[in-house]
Amino acid sequence: MNIHEKFFSKIGFNYFLFGLSSLVIQIMAINIVGAINYNLLTDFNILTILSSICNYVLPFPIIYYLLREIDTNPIEKHDLNITKILKYFAITLTLMWVGNLIGLVITAGIGSLMQSEITNPVQNLISNSDILLNLLIISIIAPIFEEIFFRKFLIDRTIKYGAKVSIIISAVIFGFFHGNLNQFFYALLMGGFFAYVYIKTGKIIYTIILHLAVNLMGSVVSVFVTESAETFISGTYGAFDIMIVLIYMLIIFTAIIIGIISIYKFYSQDRIKESKPQISMEKPIKNILINPGMIIFMLFFTFQIIIQLAM
Numbered sequence: 001m002n003i004h005e006k007f008f009s010k011i012g013f014n015y016f017l018f019g020l021s022s023l024v025i026q027i028m029a030i031n032i033v034g035a036i037n038y039n040l041l042t043d044f045n046i047l048t049i050l051s052s053i054c055n056y057v058l059p060f061p062i063i064y065y066l067l068r069e070i071d072t073n074p075i076e077k078h079d080l081n082i083t084k085i086l087k088y089f090a091i092t093l094t095l096m097w098v099g100n101l102i103g104l105v106i107t108a109g110i111g112s113l114m115q116s117e118i119t120n121p122v123q124n125l126i127s128n129s130d131i132l133l134n135l136l137i138i139s140i141i142a143p144i145f146e147e148i149f150f151r152k153f154l155i156d157r158t159i160k161y162g163a164k165v166s167i168i169i170s171a172v173i174f175g176f177f178h179g180n181l182n183q184f185f186y187a188l189l190m191g192g193f194f195a196y197v198y199i200k201t202g203k204i205i206y207t208i209i210l211h212l213a214v215n216l217m218g219s220v221v222s223v224f225v226t227e228s229a230e231t232f233i234s235g236t237y238g239a240f241d242i243m244i245v246l247i248y249m250l251i252i253f254t255a256i257i258i259g260i261i262s263i264y265k266f267y268s269q270d271r272i273k274e275s276k277p278q279i280s281m282e283k284p285i286k287n288i289l290i291n292p293g294m295i296i297f298m299l300f301f302t303f304q305i306i307i308q309l310a311m
Contacts, residue, residue, distance in 0.1 A: 001291060001292075002287070004161075004279070004281050004287040005286075005287050005290075005291040006291075008158075008169070008287060008288050008289075008291055008293065008294060009291035009292050009293030009294060010070070010293055011070075011154070011157070011158065011169065011293065011294070012173075012291065012292075012293030012294030012295070012296065012297040012298075013292070013293030013296060013297065014063070014066040014067055014293075015063075015173050015177070015297050016293065016296050016297040016300050017062070017066060018059060018062060018063045018066060018149075019177060019179075019297070019300060019301065020300065021059050021062050022054060022055050022058075022059045025054045025058050025059060026050070026051065026054035026055070029050050029053070029054050030047075030050065033046070033050065044128040044129055045129055045130050045133055048125060048129045048133055048137060049133070049137070052137045052141055052142070056141060056142065056145040056146075057145075060145070063149060063153065064153070067153055067157060070157045071157070071160075072156040072157055073156060073157075073159050073160050073278070074156075074202075075155070075156070075159060075198070075199060075202035076202050077201065077202035077203055078200065078201050078202060078203075079201070079203075080201060080206055085206070085209065085210075086258075087258060087262050088193075088197060088206075088210055088262075089210055089213055089214070089255065090254075090255040090256070090258035090259040090262060091193060091259045091262050091263055091266070092190060092193060092194075092210050092211075092213075092214050092259075093214055093217065093252070093255045093256065093259060094255065094256050094259025094260060094263065095186065095189040095190050095193055095259070095263075096186045096189075096190055096214055096218070097186075097252075097256060098186070098189065099185035099186025099187070099188065099189045099190065100182075100185070100186045102185040102186075103181060103182045103183065103184060103185045103186065104182075106181060106185075107120075107181050107182055107309075110181075110309060114309075118181075118182075118308075118309055120182045121180050121182065121183075121308065122180075122182060122183060122218075123182075125138070126138070126218070126219050126222070126223065131220060131223055134219040134220055134223070135216070135219070135220050138215050138218075138219040138220075139212055139215045139216040139219055139220055140212060142211075142215060143208050143211035143212040143215055144208055144212075146174070146211065147194065147198075147204055147207045147208045147211055148204065150170055150173060150174040150177070150191060150194075151170060151194055151195060151198045151204060151207050152198070152204045154166070154169065154170050154173065155170055155195055155198055155199060158170075159199065160277065160278040160279050161277050161278075161279050161281065161284075162277030162279075162280075163196075163199045164284070165277070165281075165284055165288060166195055166199060167192050167195040167196055167199070168192070168284075168285075168288060169288055170191055170192065170194070170195035171188050171189070171191040171192030171195060172188070172191075172288075172289065172298075173191075173297070174187050174188070174190075174191030174194075175187045175188030175191055176297065176298055176301040176302070177301060179301050179304035179305060179308065180304070180305055180308040181305050181308070181309060184305070190211075190214070194207040194210065194211065197210065221248065222248075224244060225244055225245060225248045228240075228241035228242075228244040228245050229241075229245055232245075
């Protein structure tokens with residue numbers, strides 16, 4: 001291995017250890033809670049709280065410790081105005097819908113071949129958890145920790161190889177880390193875009209806001225919209241239900257139109273004006289992804305994806 005492969009292998013292996021430790025902590029927590037009172041494990045809200053603590057809070061010092069010896073590089077800071085933030089939100093929402101559609105089509109195809117329905121773990125979480133819990137964990141806690149883990153920690157250490165390299169590694173690791181096919185594609189697309197925003201601004205607060213907003217739309221707002229839409233089927237809808245559905249559809253339609261236009265402009269004129277990286281590589285994709293650490297990382301989470309498909 002050359003020096004670049006060794007660097008990204010270390011990154012990949014550290015995130016593999018991070019994922020493995022999160023899984024081990026979760027198994028230990030479930031066993032401890034089960035030993036205290038097994039009935040607690042039948043409460044989906046308790047499981048959701050345990051999962052968030054084991055995936056975000058407890059592993060935090062682990063990933064910080066693993067990455068502590070890798071030098072960080074400062075990113076020049078810039079502010080965004082409200083117009084830019086709204087445009088970026090529209091792009092984020094569009095990427096989420098596109099990625100979600102790809103995931104649904106692929107999982108439906110796999111389910112058809114397996115002659116069984118593939119469950120969506122995210123939909124199960126949203127449907128079975130308390131709405132306030134969804135607001136706290138999915139819309140607030142998850143965006144904060146995930147942006148620190150997969151943007152701040154990761155990009156600060158890889159930006160010396162240039163913006164494109166940091167965007168690729170952030171997107172790939174973020175996509176695989178979700179551990180299921182339903183989320184992989186939109187996490188990949190959104191992860192790459194969030195990396196772009198962080199590199200462009202140097203401020204993690206903007207990606208947290210975007211992440212929080214799109215998760216809020218998917219985990220909280222969508223619940224109310226679904227409940228209102230179901231009244232149409234039952235024939236018990238009222239003016240308030242009609243208003244909720246129409247406003248939601250208007251927001252989504254407008255955001256996607258703006259998102260598509262913004263993505264087109266992004267590729268034509270709004271790309272990062274990247275200066276020459278501190279470190280250049282002849283074969284960046286090979287160095288980034290084809291190394292022992294990244295291969296172990298991707299195999300570990302691919303195995304999790306396969307298990308999720310078989311459940």
